Amino acid sequence: MTDTATVIIKKTFACSPQVLWEAWTDRAQMVQWYGPENHTTEIHEMDFREGGNYRLTMHSDRGQQYRLRGTFITIDQPKKLVMTWQWEEWLNTGIPGPETVVTVDIRSASGGSEMTLTHVLPDAESQTLHDQGWNSSFKKLEKFFGQ
């Protein structure tokens, strides 16, 4: 397969780039919105500098835990944030998730700030998943997002 799986989301927020930047990078604000509904986010480590790591856990209100880790690659306030993103365990399967890259681009636009989020699963990682038999089940998705 030659396609790289990429999630691209563009969204406009009614605030300045700086306010949006702070929502992404201030740990007190991040825990307010990061993750699905019915989850609380706990940040264990956030070494906010290029090359610094972060680690957090999302706790579902049904007692499940989803751990996430990554490294900040580019910090260019308030325009660009690049970080790696890896589920330490993919939705309770016992297998780590792939190492992927998230890029957040922010620019001022009429009505506030336009943010483009790009999340890339590199081909090599996609192949690893395949080899590990990282398997598809909608039950996992349901547990993670479901009521």
Added chain:
Amino acid sequence: MVNKGSPTKSFRALGSSARTSIIERLSREGTLTTSDLSKTLRISLPATLKHTKILEQAGLIQREKRNRAQYCSIHPEKLDQALEWLLIQKIFWDVSLSRLEKHITYKKHI
């Protein structure tokens, strides 16, 4: 890996939030009619028909006509690992970013 439609086609099919919402909904509920989907997702019936057709062409869902209604359900074996990853991350960000939007609106009013 089970035979699947073109991966490119499947990736494109999941490029729209409406379509990932349809997949998310079907993954929770099993089978739903096009009109149920239209009501719960608050998108027009013609738009729902268009989106479900694209998803069917990409091999991600199946549609079946019974008693003048159109029933949709997921084809889970058609989703390979990369597509599953894509779908979960897309939903993760859609949900998180709408929470971020609320967070920012709330901050403005305090």
